[in-house]
Amino acid sequence: MTILQINHLSKSFGKFQALNDVNLSIQKGEIFGFIGPNGAGKSTTIRILLGILKPTAGSASIFGMNVWKESVDIHKRIAYVPGDANLWPNLTGGEVIDLFLKLRGSKNPDKKQELIEKFQLDPTKKCRTYSKGNRQKVALVAAFASDAELFILDEPTSGLDPLMERVFQEYVLKAKAEGKSVLLSSHILSEVERLCDRVAIIRQGEIIESGSLDDMRHLTRTNLIVETKEPLNGIRDVQGVHEVVETEKGTSLQVDAEALDLVIKKVSSLGILRLESTPPTLEDLFMRHYEGTGSDRT
Known part of the structure; x- marks a missing residue:
């Protein structure tokens, strides 16, 4: 109703x-x-x-x-x-x-x-x-x-x-x-x-x-932290990968939903020692829409 x-x-x-x-x-x-x-x-x-x-x-x-x-x-x-x-x-x-x-x-x-x-x-x-x-x-x-x-x-x-x-x-x-x-x-x-x-x-x-x-989370990116046996070279060049940063825990990156399968296959071939996946949040979606935009309405 x-x-x-x-x-x-x-x-x-x-x-x-x-x-x-x-x-x-x-x-x-x-x-x-x-x-x-x-x-x-x-x-x-x-x-x-x-x-x-x-x-x-x-x-x-x-x-x-x-x-x-x-x-x-x-x-x-x-x-x-x-x-x-x-x-x-x-x-x-x-x-x-x-x-x-x-x-x-x-x-x-x-x-x-x-x-x-x-x-x-x-x-x-x-x-x-x-x-x-x-x-x-x-x-x-x-x-x-x-x-x-x-x-x-x-x-x-x-x-x-x-x-x-x-x-x-x-x-x-x-x-x-x-x-x-x-x-x-x-x-x-x-x-x-x-x-x-x-x-x-x-x-x-x-x-x-x-x-x-x-329904809306398909528009957001999954956050991954990856540690592999072999160097994770070339991950920045993969289509759909964003915000690659080296941290103490491993390589942190954001992955578009459509690129997730390709990224997982790539890191698997390098020998996974650690893999953390954080699902996208409403804040991720919100910030992605508002990044670099402004408004003056009430």
Whole structure:
């Protein structure tokens, strides 16, 4: 079941093209990663999904409803956490959480208390005294304590320490287990890789790769460390071999997927003493797409 659908979405600010023909969909019970550098178009896309911006062309729907025309009904069923939560300075964290839950009609005091304890939040302090990390905790507690069907999380762990990031990941996976859907925009590629079922990479307002991590890894290079009985001469000249470096452990190199068989045959003929293979990561893919490129979108 499709929860979120974006079709040929474009957004211009005057002559500036912020988004160009963006397409993506999120299914029920799926965690979808939305990644790209600052200015790639992630936040513009999310603002359109929240009904804050009107698209120039194309369409976007959540629960089958138009995000611009039916945003009020959509917001009753979603939870949004921004990268920097702005809270009412004179209210306590607990009062803000209760306000958000009351606006949604949610009543689950046990879950709220569990989240407050897990995130180590002091709900009695005024929001003006909170650090950035504690403001994020308030927003995350309010989101996960709700009965939302879709979570839109835009850099949600900004300001959190590694321990709290793990707590966040735990509750994202719990939401998935309950059949809820998550759109996660994050700079932390290891977090996206750990949590997400599918990923879309956006660059300069366009989706340049989309799919499961397994689908996308064919575009990345495998990292090898090789030590052989005979000198590994000529390996730099093999088509598909990159970044050959001599290390204490042996020769380190990156190999395109299509060249892996040829490289293994070559090193086998030289007598393998050591062979370590590291599978490509999301960071490898991301950096390969962004190497030498820049962007100025929002």
